[in-house]
Amino acid sequence: MYRFVFSQVLSRLDPEDAHHMAVRALRVLSVTPVVRRLVHRRLAPRDPALRVQAFGVHFSGPFGLAAGFDKDAGCVEAVSALGFGHVEVGTITAHAQPGNARPRMFRLVRNRAIINRMGFNNAGASAAARSLARPRGVPAIVGVNIGKTKVVPESGAVADYVASARELAPLADYLVVNVSSPNTPGLRDLQAVELLGPLLRAVKEVADATPKRTPLLVKIAPDLADADVDAVADLALDLGLDGIIATNTTIGRQALAEAEPAGRDHGHESGGLSGRPLKARSLEVLRRLRARVGDRLVLVSVGGVEDVDDVWERLLAGATLVQGYSALIYEGPLWAYRVNRDLSRRLRRHGVVDLRQIIGRTASRSTAT
Template sequence: MTAYGLLFSGVLRRLDPERAHRLAFGLIRAAGRVPGPRAVVRAAYAPAHPELRVSAFGLDLPGPFGLAAGFDKNAVGVGPLAALGFDFVEIGTVTARPQPGNPRPRLFRLPADRALVNRMGFNNEGADAVAARLAGLAGPRPVVGVNIGKSKVVPESEAAADYAAATARLAAHADYLVVNVSSPNTPGLRDLQAADRLRPLLAAVRAAADRATPDRRVPLLVKIAPDLADEDIDAVADLSVDLGLDGIIATNTTIARDGLASEPAAVEAAGAGGLSGAPLRARSLAVLRRLYARAGGRLSLVGVGGIETADDAWDRLLAGATLVQGYSGFIYAGPSWARAIHRGLAERLAASPYATLADAVGAGARAGARHDSAGASPETGKDRSA
């Protein structure tokens, strides 16, 4: 067992998950403030793989693997997280107004499924505080995405104005913006994914971003739920193309609880909220494939949900994702996780017929092949389930 595995099983797993998160994140941030340990962390956990460099929505990144929103809600650890090897860091979800989120406990582990259940409720310090923190980042920084959501106290009829207010404060400090309309933990939020309601909201955010950054165009993406019906996925893809969005993130957490290995009592005890981690893998991959079939080449797609291994990340690239993200896998695998993903992707690229990572993006979809985590891969001829 690794050192992190011992820490997780011996200490972190015995703590309330939210408290364990604060402790682990605090250690990451502390190490990032000390020059000696910071240099050691960079050397140990962020080895260079220049062959993995990638471009997405006008941005050049050192690789395709980033940390999803939710881990660093308030942009307090961007540098230290990048030092662990993440190619980009998405912070948030940030709302226009500060809010405490839902009552605790609100974060739960399902270790038998390598999954998490959360009903955090967009707890964050608000757009003003986060914008000030991003503005104060010193020296070179990684690519930073800013994920924005609706303030809970704002009625749905005023959602577009609320998102625009957050955008006005944050756009200048974001390398890209993400409109989150897919968390299950803010009442009514997912209703905003309907195309007729999403159109004016996205238009308002685009206009606010353009006003806030007249000298550059901030890329704009939307993050969708895995629980959308296929026709609604198609509608969001069509709308995104029509509005000139830069991409779609697929997917957020799910409200489904099908096929879990955890004891029913443990699932019931976790209660309502969004399920993330390994059980989300198949559905998130299916949504990504549908988006690529509908809008591949016209939008950049970001695959997230159930990504634990380099095989998982490679499958998303072949299915059409330009970038991939993870969160729950980080909790279970620890600080060496990004390094392992990079190493595995580099190995898979070298063994494939593709000269660059960009060549691999969507190759499986274009060939009409399925690339599930179990079974033979036409790119390598190897059975990855072995």
């Protein structure tokens, strides 16, 4: 049914307008207690075999929604009710900002992909904090993804991230430093370890000082050279971070099939590419990280995740948690429920009663040396 609606209606709408419609609908669900609870009871993961613990947090399932959908933490409860084991909100900046000029989001249906150059459009850390502070009617694990305000120069980046962390870390189940979006000028330069180290130390000091010590992760780009992936992994270990999220969107276009009709007329050349074309590189980076750090860090895999086969493969390769986003646009609101259902069936078929039994089963420590 959803695929028919998508092909006949949603695909004819501007992608960002369709996104806003979906977020508004979910916000209504978030503030409608009876319906929200019913949806949660029907769609949320309940199989004990799906439960997993990461950085001291208990997740009802390993599959979550990546940052980028709920930018202002406005529909956390509704998204959780749909079956996502966690929701990562943001990217949130210290100061409100409109993002880049529209159009800034494009569907590549043939490639099952999205290109965006949103530019961290959000209402700012204080607004997100107010949303996150509201009582929740259904269980929800919420990660908060923070980034640099566009107008802040590189010299002020540390203070800018720290300002966001002070507002949001006490309200987050985990905190993510995003230095890997291609849509904020100069942001990816912060992935260089000589700049990333001081930034992560400063944010970690804030996260460590929260009442429950908020776990801290860093999100990296798929376009890093292998040596730089290793360097970030080593830095994360040295600093005592809790994990790495791999990967963000890519500026590469090598994995794209023939361009969509009229694609170039809409400016598809620039922006971050997500979805199916990112699958191979995201998995490659995950395997490299696992080979480098073993189980000393929690690895969260995102990029090109479409179905239970992808989730299964990422878990075997060493991810404790797996995220998706782009496929939600193509699969619809029952996507997470279907992934969880199929994963439960596969675990039972393999006689697995605890997800820890399969995490990293196919991982090798010989990839990165």
